[in-house]
Amino acid sequence: MELYIEQIFFALVFTIIISIVVVTIHVKGDKKGQRRPPQPAGALPLIGHLHLLGANQLLHRTFGDMADKYGPVFSIRLGSHQALLVSDSKVAKECFTTNDKVLCTRPKSLALELMGYNNKIFGFGPYGQYWRDMRKLVTVELLSSRRLELLKHVRDTEINCFIKELYEQTVKNRGVAVVEMKERISNLAMNIIVRMIAGKAYFGPQGSCDEESRRCQKAMGDFMYMVGLILVSDTVPLLGWVDVLMGRISKMKRTAKDLDVVLGSWVNEHRDRKLGQGLNGDQDFIDVMLSVMDEGNVPTQEANTIIKANCLLHRDPSIWQNPLHFLPERFLTDHANVDVRGKHFELIPFSSGRRTCPGVSLTLQVAHLALARLLHAFELGTVSDTAIDMSESPGLSLPRATPLEVTLTPRLPSTLYG
Numbered sequence: 001m002e003l004y005i006e007q008i009f010f011a012l013v014f015t016i017i018i019s020i021v022v023v024t025i026h027v028k029g030d031k032k033g034q035r036r037p038p039q040p041a042g043a044l045p046l047i048g049h050l051h052l053l054g055a056n057q058l059l060h061r062t063f064g065d066m067a068d069k070y071g072p073v074f075s076i077r078l079g080s081h082q083a084l085l086v087s088d089s090k091v092a093k094e095c096f097t098t099n100d101k102v103l104c105t106r107p108k109s110l111a112l113e114l115m116g117y118n119n120k121i122f123g124f125g126p127y128g129q130y131w132r133d134m135r136k137l138v139t140v141e142l143l144s145s146r147r148l149e150l151l152k153h154v155r156d157t158e159i160n161c162f163i164k165e166l167y168e169q170t171v172k173n174r175g176v177a178v179v180e181m182k183e184r185i186s187n188l189a190m191n192i193i194v195r196m197i198a199g200k201a202y203f204g205p206q207g208s209c210d211e212e213s214r215r216c217q218k219a220m221g222d223f224m225y226m227v228g229l230i231l232v233s234d235t236v237p238l239l240g241w242v243d244v245l246m247g248r249i250s251k252m253k254r255t256a257k258d259l260d261v262v263l264g265s266w267v268n269e270h271r272d273r274k275l276g277q278g279l280n281g282d283q284d285f286i287d288v289m290l291s292v293m294d295e296g297n298v299p300t301q302e303a304n305t306i307i308k309a310n311c312l313l314h315r316d317p318s319i320w321q322n323p324l325h326f327l328p329e330r331f332l333t334d335h336a337n338v339d340v341r342g343k344h345f346e347l348i349p350f351s352s353g354r355r356t357c358p359g360v361s362l363t364l365q366v367a368h369l370a371l372a373r374l375l376h377a378f379e380l381g382t383v384s385d386t387a388i389d390m391s392e393s394p395g396l397s398l399p400r401a402t403p404l405e406v407t408l409t410p411r412l413p414s415t416l417y418g
């Protein structure tokens with residue numbers, strides 16, 4: 001026990017020293033305002049993940065100060081990795097167009113080795129033949145306009161159920177209901193995606209779900225959280241034992257097993273369903289995916305270059321007035337024509353270039369429809385008219401730190417709620 005405590009103490013002290021010494025910042029932008037062309041910068045898994053430590057605001061301020069001092073493009077060294085930071089939309093454009101091929105690979109990480117079938121999740125993987133094949137498969141078979149049109153009923157029925165459940169909640173409360181929306185919206189997104197991929201609905205009325213759904217939800221949640229963590233092993237491989245001591249490795253292995261069980265059951269159920277229906281002609285998404293995997297088509301190219309370059313762009317005060325304030329009306333006035341699909345480099349929430357998000361059309365369709373239905377069906381308010389806490393918590397998609405409680409009052413005749 002004593003030894004164990006000593007080890008933890010040693011690990012903590014060592015980690016603090018390492019973060020001071022090894023995360024030495026090598027500024028390469030040299031002079032203020034000097035613009036340099038983006039350069040391949042070793043391997044950089046970290047900048048995109050730093051904000052996931054829960055210090056997002058602080059990091060943006062720090063990087064913002066550094067950008068003021070060193071100009072719109074500079075690099076920092078984080079242990080064995082180098083990161084390029086870009087805060088200017090013109091430089092970002094250069095990164096995602098002229099230099100896109102050089103910058104579009106992704107580094108390996110321990111989290112993805114343990115939880116992503118040895119770095120085979122294509123969205124996080126190195127650029128190469130395997131990534132090209134998987135990207136084509138996803139854009140053509142799952143997220144193409146044709147497929148989205150074919151699967152339109154999935155979004156429609158899920159959003160109908162979402163609105164109906166909210167309405168039932170207001171009926172139960174005789175008029176106005178206080179509802180926690182964060183989990184409901186996350187369940188809605190999960191249901192739509194899982195139904196599109198595996199043909200299953202996970203969450204029933206009021207978020208009820210069976211054992212398998214619960215396991216899937218937990219495994220996905222743990223994955224999203226842990227894949228966003230910064231591991232000592234990725235920065236200073238020699239100190240990998242720190243992650244072991246902190247219990248991260250065993251937790252990742254457990255999550256990998258849980259994910260395996262869930263995905264395995266999707267594939268088996270899908271095969272059984274097809275056999276039961278005597279289908280063998282028209283291939284659907286899981287069939288095509290399995291055939292690509294069966295060909296032994298695995299990544300061959302090692303990742304050695306990666307740039308994450310946009311964490312300051314969306315807060316550039318020379319483009320966005322009051323960049324830290326939530327002012328949606330700016331998209332109806334000064335920025336009315338901004339396009340979020342990766343063509344206007346001052347706003348690239350879905351990234352741009354080769355690795356741009358293939359889910360952008362689905363996301364915009366679902367978000368627009370769900371929001372329009374919600375606003376049409378209810379008057380929305382906050383509990384005791386307090387401002388909403390917008391703090392972020394660790395995780396791949398920077399989830400809200402606190403629940404999102406809103407008041408809902410129906411505004412339509414009851415017959416219109418399905």
Ligand code: HEM
Nearest residue numbers: 122123124135193349350351354355356357358359362363
């Ligand atoms: C608000 C919603 C979303 C946002 C803001 C978003 C944002 C992004 C961003 C910034 C990237 C680039 C990551 C990188 O540079 O490494 C990305 C990649 C990706 N996204 Fe999304 N995304 C969203 C929803 C979706 C949805 C609904 C799907 C699929 C159903 C999806 C599938 C993917 C995939 C597969 C990649 C990896 C692409 C590749 O590596 O080639 N995303 N997303």
